[in-house]
Amino acid sequence: MTDKVKKLQIGNVVLDNNLILAPMAGVTDLPFRLLCREQGAGLVCMEMVSAKAIYYHNKNTEELMEIHPGEHPVSLQLFGSDPDIISEMAKKIEERPFSILDINMGCPVPKVVNNKEGSALMKDPALVEQIITKTVKAVKKPVTVKFRKGFDDSSINAVEIAKIAEGCGAAAVTVHGRTREQYYAGNADWEIIAQVKEAVSIPVIGNGDVTDGASAKTLLEQTGCDGVMIGRAVRGNPWIFKEILHYLETGEELPQRPVEEVRDIILRHAKMELEVKGEYTAVREMRKHIGWYTVGYPNSASLRREINGMESFEELEAAVRMIFKPVNK
Numbered sequence: 394m395t396d397k398v399k400k401l402q403i404g405n406v407v408l409d410n411n412l413i414l415a416p417m418a419g420v421t422d423l424p425f426r427l428l429c430r431e432q433g434a435g436l437v438c439m440e441m442v443s444a445k446a447i448y449y450h451n452k453n454t455e456e457l458m459e460i461h462p463g464e465h466p467v468s469l470q471l472f473g474s475d476p477d478i479i480s481e482m483a484k485k486i487e488e489r490p491f492s493i494l495d496i497n498m499g500c501p502v503p504k505v506v507n508n509k510e511g512s513a514l515m516k517d518p519a520l521v522e523q524i525i526t527k528t529v530k531a532v533k534k535p536v537t538v539k540f541r542k543g544f545d546d547s548s549i550n551a552v553e554i555a556k557i558a559e560g561c562g563a564a565a566v567t568v569h570g571r572t573r574e575q576y577y578a579g580n581a582d583w584e585i586i587a588q589v590k591e592a593v594s595i596p597v598i599g600n601g602d603v604t605d606g607a608s609a610k611t612l613l614e615q616t617g618c619d620g621v622m623i624g625r626a627v628r629g630n631p632w633i634f635k636e637i638l639h640y641l642e643t644g645e646e647l648p649q650r651p652v653e654e655v656r657d658i659i660l661r662h663a664k665m666e667l668e669v670k671g672e673y674t675a676v677r678e679m680r681k682h683i684g685w686y687t688v689g690y691p692n693s694a695s696l697r698r699e700i701n702g703m704e705s706f707e708e709l710e711a712a713v714r715m716i717f718k719p720v721n722k
Contacts, residue, residue, distance in 0.1 A: 398641045401435060401620045403596060404535025404564035406466055406492045408435035408620075412609070412634050413567075413598060415624035416441050416470045416495065416539070418502075422678075423459055424665035428658065429627065430464045433634035435620075437467050441497050444473035444482040459669075460490050468537070472497035474510045474520065480527035487532045493564070494532060496524060498540040498554070501573045512573035515544045518557055525561035535564035539600075539622075542585045545574040555589045555597070565596040567622050577625065587616040598622050605633070606640020613641075629685025631658065652690075656717030659686050663709060672706055679709060692716055 401411040414421060414429045416438035421429075426437040439457065446454040460467055469491035473479045483494055498521065500511030507513075514521050529536045538558045543549035555566050568589050570581035581601025590597040599618035603609045604626040612621055627633050632650060639647050662682060666675035680700050687693035696716050703709050 398638055399619075401596060403436075403493055403537060406535055408466060409433075410435035410638060411598075411620035412436075412637055413468075413620055413622045414438055414627060414634075415600060415622045416468070416497070417624055417628075419681075420628060422457075422666075423461055423464070423669055424662055425631070425682075426464045426467065427461055427665065428631040428662060429634060432631045433638045435466075436493070437464050438495065438622075439467060439469050439491070441470045441472045441500065444471045444475070444479045447471075447482040447486060448478055458486065458489060462490070465490070466492035468493040468495050470495040470497050470539070472500060472505065472510050474508065474514060474524075476520070476523040476527045479524055480531040483528050483536075484531040487534060491534070493535050493537055494528070495537045495539055495567075496528060498538055499567075499569050499573075501541075501576050506573065512541050512544060515540055515550060515554060515573070516548065518550065518553060521554055522557050522561055525558055525563055529562035536562070537565045537567065538563050539567040539569070541569045541571055541573055542582055543572050545572050549585065551585050552588050552592045555593050559593045559595050563595060565598060565619075566593070567598040567600050568618075569622075570599070570601040583612055583616050586612070586618055590617045590619075596620060600624065603637075606637045606646060609637045610641060629682060629688060651719075652717045653719055655686065656713060659683060659713050659717070660710060663706065663713075667706055676703055676706060676709055683709070683713065687716060690716060 398410045401408045412435050414434045414437040418440050421440050430437050442454055442457050497511055498514045505511035540554050542551050551568050558566050568586045570583050570585050586599040596619040598620040599612050599616050600622035603612055603621050603623050609621045636647050663679045666678050683700050684697045687696055
């Protein structure tokens, strides 16, 4: 037996456990967050939202910020580079039913970085300080900050950014152990997460290369971090939270899921997308999700080719039922 999974407190928000769904654009929409929460995620994070887009009343942003009562607690993540706009928009949306406000300082995407937002902020610690200070003062909800190891190998400053965040009143920080230049290549540097944990007294959440119970346990033990954020490994695998929780509590892996369970979750996911986004968008959104769900299954490559041409929910459902047909024993 291993130690029981720890609860995690961020400001005045107490999570059931310390496993967190990472915010991922195009992935962590409302239906997927609900599935992850049901599977045991202690906190789910929304897709990042542009503070400027809220300021300019962008319609798509309104849809991004929809929250379902069943997914609580939920973290809403803002990105931007103007301290006044970020803090004012944080205050404007604070009445919405999210529990925690996160500031994105880790996104590596060129169009974000070229706008001096996301991970580009790590190059300007003075601006980081302004953004966090103003945002913390503007809202009563806990403010957290997500950032990387550094912008590139010549500017590894995660410890400095973490200290700034703590000094400005942030309730927790999340550290992805890669630089912006790495994107998601190579291995995450867990040592930098340990260094951040050593440097600050607020909760530190480690992010990068957690793919199962064993890697989650190793990250917690090696770094001393307070929580684990799971990103790419959750795509097509909302069960990962249940599996990691079981491993942390028992030291054992759960048996492989029956195909019927996988099929039912995919179809439920698709139906929720249908309800939220309508058939046209839902079918297109589900193409990539089904691609992730079916990795490693027989005939999955041909299904993925087929799925990219599908237009209707009926076609999608029939294809999923075909590939996940139970084997008669």
